[in-house]
Amino acid sequence: MALKERDEFSGQLTTGHEWNGIKELNTPVPKLLWAFLITMALFGLVWTVLMPSWPGINGYFRGLLGADQHQAVQQTLAEANAERAVWADRLATEDLAALQADEAIMNVVRSAGPALFVDNCAACHGPSATGNVGYPNIAEAPMMWGSDPDTVAETIRVGINANHPETRFAQMLAFGKDQMLAGEEISQLADYLVSISAGPALPEDQRLAANDLFLNNCAGCHGEDAAGMVESGAPNLTDTFWTYAGDRSTIRQSIYNGRQGTMPAWEGRLSTAQIRMLALYVLDLRTATP
Amino acid sequence: MLADFTRGERTGALVILGTMVVLGLAMAIAGRHDLLGIHGWIVFGISLALTFGAIRQLDLPEPSPERLSEYYDAPTRTGLILTLIWGVVGMGAGFWVAALLAWPEMTFDVSWLSWGRLRPIHTSGVIFGFGGNALIATSLHVLQRTTRARLPDALSPWFVLIGYNLFCIIAASGYLMGLTQSKEYAEPEWYADIWLVVVWVVYFFIYMRTLARRKEPHIYVANWYYMAFILVVAILHIVNNLAVPVSFGSAKSYSLFAGVQDAMTQWWYGHNAVAFFLTAGFLGMMYYYLPKRAGRPIFSYRMSIISFWGITFMYMWAGSHHLHYTALPHWVQTLGMAFSVVLLVPSWASAGNALLTLNGAWHKVRDDAVLRFMALAAIFYGITTFEGSFMAIRAVNSLSHYTDWTVGHVHAGALGWVAMITFGSLYSLVPSMFKRERIYSQKLVEVHFWLALSGTVIYVFAMWNSGVIQGLMWRTYDETGTLSYSFIDSLVAMHPYYIARAFGGLLFLLGALTALFNVIMTIRMPAIGMAPEARGDLPAEPVMQAGE
Numbered sequence: 114m115a116l117k118e119r120d121e122f123s124g125q126l127t128t129g130h131e132w133n134g135i136k137e138l139n140t141p142v143p144k145l146l147w148a149f150l151i152t153m154a155l156f157g158l159v160w161t162v163l164m165p166s167w168p169g170i171n172g173y174f175r176g177l178l179g180a181d182q183h184q185a186v187q188q189t190l191a192e193a194n195a196e197r198a199v200w201a202d203r204l205a206t207e208d209l210a211a212l213q214a215d216e217a218i219m220n221v222v223r224s225a226g227p228a229l230f231v232d233n234c235a236a237c238h239g240p241s242a243t244g245n246v247g248y249p250n251i252a253e254a255p256m257m258w259g260s261d262p263d264t265v266a267e268t269i270r271v272g273i274n275a276n277h278p279e280t281r282f283a284q285m286l287a288f289g290k291d292q293m294l295a296g297e298e299i300s301q302l303a304d305y306l307v308s309i310s311a312g313p314a315l316p317e318d319q320r321l322a323a324n325d326l327f328l329n330n331c332a333g334c335h336g337e338d339a340a341g342m343v344e345s346g347a348p349n350l351t352d353t354f355w356t357y358a359g360d361r362s363t364i365r366q367s368i369y370n371g372r373q374g375t376m377p378a379w380e381g382r383l384s385t386a387q388i389r390m391l392a393l394y395v396l397d398l399r400t401a402t403p
Numbered sequence: 404m405l406a407d408f409t410r411g412e413r414t415g416a417l418v419i420l421g422t423m424v425v426l427g428l429a430m431a432i433a434g435r436h437d438l439l440g441i442h443g444w445i446v447f448g449i450s451l452a453l454t455f456g457a458i459r460q461l462d463l464p465e466p467s468p469e470r471l472s473e474y475y476d477a478p479t480r481t482g483l484i485l486t487l488i489w490g491v492v493g494m495g496a497g498f499w500v501a502a503l504l505a506w507p508e509m510t511f512d513v514s515w516l517s518w519g520r521l522r523p524i525h526t527s528g529v530i531f532g533f534g535g536n537a538l539i540a541t542s543l544h545v546l547q548r549t550t551r552a553r554l555p556d557a558l559s560p561w562f563v564l565i566g567y568n569l570f571c572i573i574a575a576s577g578y579l580m581g582l583t584q585s586k587e588y589a590e591p592e593w594y595a596d597i598w599l600v601v602v603w604v605v606y607f608f609i610y611m612r613t614l615a616r617r618k619e620p621h622i623y624v625a626n627w628y629y630m631a632f633i634l635v636v637a638i639l640h641i642v643n644n645l646a647v648p649v650s651f652g653s654a655k656s657y658s659l660f661a662g663v664q665d666a667m668t669q670w671w672y673g674h675n676a677v678a679f680f681l682t683a684g685f686l687g688m689m690y691y692y693l694p695k696r697a698g699r700p701i702f703s704y705r706m707s708i709i710s711f712w713g714i715t716f717m718y719m720w721a722g723s724h725h726l727h728y729t730a731l732p733h734w735v736q737t738l739g740m741a742f743s744v745v746l747l748v749p750s751w752a753s754a755g756n757a758l759l760t761l762n763g764a765w766h767k768v769r770d771d772a773v774l775r776f777m778a779l780a781a782i783f784y785g786i787t788t789f790e791g792s793f794m795a796i797r798a799v800n801s802l803s804h805y806t807d808w809t810v811g812h813v814h815a816g817a818l819g820w821v822a823m824i825t826f827g828s829l830y831s832l833v834p835s836m837f838k839r840e841r842i843y844s845q846k847l848v849e850v851h852f853w854l855a856l857s858g859t860v861i862y863v864f865a866m867w868n869s870g871v872i873q874g875l876m877w878r879t880y881d882e883t884g885t886l887s888y889s890f891i892d893s894l895v896a897m898h899p900y901y902i903a904r905a906f907g908g909l910l911f912l913l914g915a916l917t918a919l920f921n922v923i924m925t926i927r928m929p930a931i932g933m934a935p936e937a938r939g940d941l942p943a944e945p946v947m948q949a950g951e
Contacts, residue, residue: 120700122763128704132549132623135694139705146755150709155739165734166741173734182733196884221883231889242889374414 201386204393209262213393226394229387233379235269242398246358247374252398254354257283259343260399266392272378273346283346288330289369302326303364309339309351310359404860405460405563407470407477416457418616423450433652438580440595442573442654449569466557474547474942477559480836483542483829485568487919489536490822493649494912500525501905505898515579523578523590529817530588530680532571537825539564539606542629544832544932545691546610549626550617551943553632566602570595573880582654584855586669587675589643593656603637607773618943624707628687631715635679643672643780647887663730670725678718681816682784685824686714686753692828693777694760697767702759706752713749717742722797727804732906735785736797750788757781772845772852776827779856802878807897818859818911826851826918833922835940840931843924847858849918858910861903869900 117129118136125138161167164176187229194201200221204212212218231240237248243248249257258268258281271277274284288294294302305323308315328337334347341349348356356374357367379388405413425449430443503518510516518863524548543560547553554560574591577583582588590601610630612620631897646656660668694701701707723731723739756780759767768778790812794803830848834841876893878888 122699123702130619130621130623132619132621132703133551133695135549135623136698136700137624137704137707138702140705142709143701146706146709146748146752149751150713153745153748157745160741161737162745164737165732166737168734176737180733181734182728193884200883219765224881225883225885228886228889228892230902231891232886235889235891240889277632349879 140315201384203383204386204389209266209389209393210393212389213262213396219393220395221383222390222397226390226397226399228237230391231393233383234391237376242395244356248354249348249356250354253397254353255341255349257341257343257346257348262389262392263278264343265395266389268376269383269391270378270387273376274373275375275378277380281346283373285347285367285372287369287371290371294326294330294368299365299368302331302368303361306339306350306364307359307361310353310355323374404477405457406463407466407475407557409465409557409723412556413457413461415558416561417454417461420450420454420457424454427451433691434654435652438577438582439652439654441580442577442594445573445576446569449572452512453565464811465541471553472941474544474940475554475560476547476558476836477543477557479540479544479832482536482543482564483833483836484922485827486533486536486540486829487915487922489528491534491912491919493525493533494908494915496521496528496907498905500696501901501908505901505905514581520578520581523583523828524575527571527574527578527590529822530676531574534681534684534821534825535567535571536564536633538680538688539567540631541691541828541832542633542684543609544836545623545625545629545687546613547620547942548940549623549691550613551619552616553942554609555603555612555616559605563602563606563609566598566605570599570602570703573598577654584644584646584658586643586658586672588673589640589669592654593644593646593648594654596645596646599782600637600641603633603640603715607633607637609632613860621951623690624704624711625687625690625699626709627689628683631711632679632684632687635675635683635715639672639675646832652671658700663726664738665724666729667723667731667735670720671719674722674725675718677816678721679716681821682718683714683916685780685821688828689757689777689781691822692824692831693757693774693781696774696777696827696831697761697764698772699760699762699764702762706756710749710753710756713746717746717749721746721795724800727797727800740795743838744792747788747792750751750792751785754781754785756787757784772848773827773830773842775852776823776830776855779852780820780823780827783815783823783859785899786814787820802874803870806870806873806877807866807900808874811866811870814866815859815863818855818862822911822915823855823859826855826914829918829922833925835928835938838930839925839928841925843921843928847917847921851921854910854914854917858912858914859909861907861910863907865900865907866904869904872896872900903948 117126119126120138123138123140125140128137128139130137161174161292162176163178164180165173166176167174200218203218204221223313230242235241237245238251242250242252244252244254256265256268258264258273263337268281271279271281273281283381286293289296289299301323305320305327308320314320327339331339333391334342334345335350336342336347341347341348348354353359355363357363357372379391383391405416410418422426424447427443427445427447431440431447434440434443499509500518500522503521505517510518514520517727536860544553570591573595577595582592584592589596610626610633614630645659647659649654658665690701690707720742721733721739724743725739725790727736727740728920758778761774761778764774768774793799794808794812803812830842873893876888876896877886877890879888
């Protein structure tokens with residue numbers, strides 16, 4: 114047993130142990146630490162008495178406060194729903210066109226709509242709804258399936274080419290790959306579409322030939338004037354909005370390979386009130402956009 | 404290396420290496436249609452290279468009996484260098500993933516550069532590569548000095564060090580290929596896990612055998628912690644990695660646990676990895692190198708006892724605080740929270756014991772950057788454990804959980820505590836281990852200290868801000884009762900903090916590079932001729948080695 118020494122600096126005795134020059138003082142545990150330990154241990158003990166805690170064979174101690182996280186979350190959800198019911202019930206049931214004119218409801222839409230839109234729609238349509246390649250600009254471009262509030266709400270509800278039984282269905286055929294049009298004809302149509310959307314106009318004979326091709330192959334869905342048809346969900350080809358870019362090469366690709374974009378159905382994922390709020394929100398964006 | 408081995412040990416080394424060559428080849432053949440095959444070839448290649456190296460040294464003369472009157476430090480020396488190399492790799496990967504969060508296009512559409520594959524390289528690289536090698540290297544040093552006994556043999560420490568680093572290589576290369584069992588900090592697949600168990604058991608037995616041969620009547624506190632670290636990590640690792648491989652030719656395996664039991668097992672493991680790998684092991688380091696450098700006795704032996712048993716007993720229960728407000732039953736959450744809160748007491752007792760030990764040596768803390776590293780580590784340990792207990796409170800956790808606050812907390816611990824105590828210990832250990840008079844440049848240690856401190860502070864403050872903002876944005880409702888902010892709004896708000904975090908990480912990485920440079924330059928300095936006797940750095944008496 115090594116000798117206990119008194120440390121000059123602290124005045125404490127060492128324990129008498131030494132390891133390669135390291136010694137230990139035998140300083141008593143400070144009172145403050147005991148107090149701290151007892152306080153915290155008491156807190157821990159009291160907390161386990163109040164809350165569900167110690168396990169047994171056939172269950173666990175429920176705690177004196179009767180706290181239950183499942184009940185707590187149900188209650189919080191019910192309270193939040195009750196708070197929102199003031200406007201949510203109206204949104205879910207009343208006529209959308211009438212709601213559009215209701216300043217109180219539209220204030221709710223403008224306040225709650227942005228986060229709802231960005232969390233659910235922005236991944237494809239972009240945070241300001243102006244679209245991305247493959248996903249249409251719904252803030253400005255004419256809407257392919259119609260832009261009255263009930264139609265927009267229905268599009269959100271059932272989706273496009275989605276797995277909903279009532280989903281909207283649209284497909285642009287692969288005219289090149291499936292050999293309905295020759296390469297030369299596709300080029301003619303691409304030039305024609307560039308000219309009617311962005312200009313400049315084609316020479317008259319070229320325009321007539323391409324127009325013939327258009328009437329025979331495309332007008333069934335896009336309309337004789339190429340302005341699109343909401344019945345078939347086919348876009349307007351005469352404006353400068355393009356879902357898949359309006360340069361000649363991309364247009365050729367679209368005609369050659371066809372297109373079939375998808376929008377998911379939101380019924381079941383969003384509530385009726387949320388779906389109808391999004392319809393009003395998007396239409397409100399469109400009126401705000403000059 | 405083989406020059407230190409007796410003839411029996413050389414035969415043993417060849418048998419082990421031969422077995423590994425065969426195992427590697429078997430893995431390569433069985434897994435030829437799987438990524439397991441690539442790992443087979445890696446094991447095969449490394450083992451074969453080591454075998455050739457061993458055969459070339461096979462006929463070296465046997466080591467002289469005088470060696471037994473000295474400590475065996477060669478594995479520690481190699482471990483220290485590996486620590487620094489893994490530190491640079493792991494922290495480099497950390498900087499890269501931090502930059503990826505601020506500028507996601509930096510994956511360049513290359514699958515193995517994607518965030519999900521690089522992130523575990525960062526975490527495993529710093530925890531297991533940097534931290535693990537530091538623990539092995541220092542524990543072998545501390546073990547011998549505090550027992551005054553030489554390691555029982557030369558083969559087993561080398562087996563542990565090389566085997567452990569082989570595990571790290573298998574882990575990191577697996578992540579790059581997309582191999583993971585998707586358990587945080589336990590990503591490596593079944594074959595790597597089994598290998599680590601073998602290595603770890605040998606490590607444990609080195610400890611037990613040396614302690615059994617100790618010449619000191621008492622076992623020093625540092626060794627309590629190192630032993631707790633080795634023993635508990637073995638238990639955690641084995642239980643959490645219980646899994647059934649798809650086949651012996653497949654790298655993929657399925658965990659024994661499912662659902663909430665799986666989550667609870669994982670976080671029992673995860674939190675105790677923090678407790679016993681990143682806390683207990685490094686407390687062992689602190690208990691030796693801090694009083695040694697300060698030249699002061701430990702403040703209170705009694706406080707050491709309270710802290711040790713408090714920490715080992717209470718941490719075991721705390722894991723469920725990672726699963727507040729989940730499918731985990733409420734009663735388990737309550738227990739996790741209660742134990743986590745009480746855990747603050749032994750944690751602060753440890754930090755306090757370290758800082759009070761410095762009483763009478765604060766002038767040294769002011770003048771010596773090496774000791775300052777260790778003092779700062781103790782302060783960060785105190786801060787981080789307070790924060791941890793605080794965040795374990797359910798109501799606080801409802802704000803902090805899933806946010807960058809957690810990331811900030813982890814890095815206050817990892818950078819401020821684990822890395823600082825490691826660098827401090829390493830700087831104080833390197834000169835004597837390599838028999839150099841001093842560290843190459845004390846100025847560079849000073850530079851490293853300030854890089855590390857400013858890097859940590861920038862990092863942690865950025866993440867605290869980002870995390871609290873994030874947590875608040877996720878729970879802010881407007882007067883209509885709906886969310887005020889979209890998720891993307893919170894990302895936009897976090898972006899500047901992500902840039903700041905990457906910058907803080909870069910400073911810390913530069914510090915680690917400074918350390919690597921300083922240590923290399925120290926090794927390149929001329930050795931001092933002084934014999935260990937002159938420094939009093941010798942075991943108690945020559946002891947015979949087993950088998951002689």
